[in-house]
Amino acid sequence: MTSTTSKQSFSARIKRELNKNLLVYVVLIPVIIHFLIFQIYPFALSFYLTFHDWKIIGDPEFVGLKHWKNLFDDEIAWKAIWNTVKFSIYYIVPTMALGLILAVIINSGVKYSGFFKGLFFLPVVTSFVIIAGIWGWLFRGTEDGFINYLIGFVGIDPQLFLSSSSQALLVLAGLSIFKVAGTTMIYYYAGLQSIDRQLYEAARIDGASPWKIFWKVTFPMLKPIHFYVAITTTIGSFQIFDSAFLLTNGGPNYSTTTIVYYLYHQGFTSLNLSYAAVLSYVLFFIILIIALIQRKYIGKDPNYY
């Protein structure tokens, strides 16, 4: 008797809950299943792979830490990590600086600022394939290359650019700076607009030069933006792949083999899926550390949101 009443009230409760939240269940349950299949399962499978030898036919064979140990003896893997760090060094500060310069100019009261903002943002929405195609033509390492032609006017000898192991990574960084500066510009522009105008007026009344106002007022007031932009561009720079694939195929002499390029190469050219999974976890750990640094500083300073 008691069990039937509790059953009834239980089914009544379910009915009530369904009435109230039917939309939630209808939408969320398929989404959670999708999330488990396409996010959680691959994440786990990838980790599992790093301890196994994957075969096209037959069961994967457990090999313990073999693939992880390979990483430590693999000079090219370390070179790829180092190349990626070098790429970050070439890329992060110039992208931030160019974005800030663009934002300052747009914000300085020039005419048609909306048009120019759009123009500077255009490379962001253009595919890497298009920009790489143009970039490759601009930076051809022969005398008749466009950039070589230009630098010829100031008496610089033709450079090899993409065929030079010391210059190729710089040319790729230049491409990324050109492509991404528009995004940093948008962040900085939002930051500049949120600075209280009275601060500038006070500084002007004190007789500060525009140059001084920039370094003493504007630049420090943008601190949260600097930090945010630094983190996002750093994370982005560790994932660089497209330009290395399109323009140099990781060469010459592995000088543009980045972590993701090497991962791609190991996985899909050498068909070393397990080792590629190890490399993808290396990338994951690096990005996780950057994100944790971000978390730590955001927690500490009340100026960050």
Place this chain on the structure above:
Amino acid sequence: MKKVISYTALAILAIIFIMPFIIMVFGSLKEVKQAQIDPLFWLPTNPSIQNYINIFSNGIFIRWIWNSIVITVIPVITQMLFAALLGYIFAKKQFWGKEAIFWIFMAVIMIPQQLFIIPKYIMFADFGWINTYWALIVPELWAIMGVFLVRQFLQGIPKNLEEAAYIDGANDWQIFFKIILPLSFPVIATVGTFAFISNWNDLFQPLIYLTNEKMFPVTVGLASMLGKEGNFGVEMAGATISFIPTFLIFIFFQRYFTEGITMSGIK
């Protein structure tokens, strides 16, 4: 003085930023042979549309454009719909585990997409999805970033709007379609524009899941043309065509891009 510096810097930077696009368009209007030898070949003399004729007479290019449209448009529509639905659910509904589910979804953003490539390749090989649209459409049906943006937006909207509708006897679906959807249109447009650009421009995923030339989207197709000596003009014709949809979306929805970037970053 300050004005002079601003305008000079603006002019120089504008020229640098517009130059690659001018080279692309003018380059596409040039005879093939000229492209290799002359750094100034792109200057507008003797334009011809021969490159465009060549690229379209090669049927595969039209197929690439079509593939790009399929794998872009379907996820764009579903991502907008799911962003709206899930954004509404996570912002306004009360149910067990709500916050936990949302933040688990969000945590996955921390994982670089490249980590999923290898396991997904193995899964898709099992599913028989390699060289099909499924590999590029099904995993992209919804995306958490859009949900985050809509949730963020709806949390800022006062409760009494929906409460009044509830009192009038409206159910969740009616509230969603009559109130939430029109209200959050600007955010949903932002989600759509971002989804369009990222899918249309994606190179990495199609490069891995598609090996059959007939299935390539235009990014992978163009990449396969890159660097082949002697067809820079054709390459640029292809680049120009594949750029047109991006450019139109950008012209009409520029506002949503810039607002979207600011919204997702600094709140």
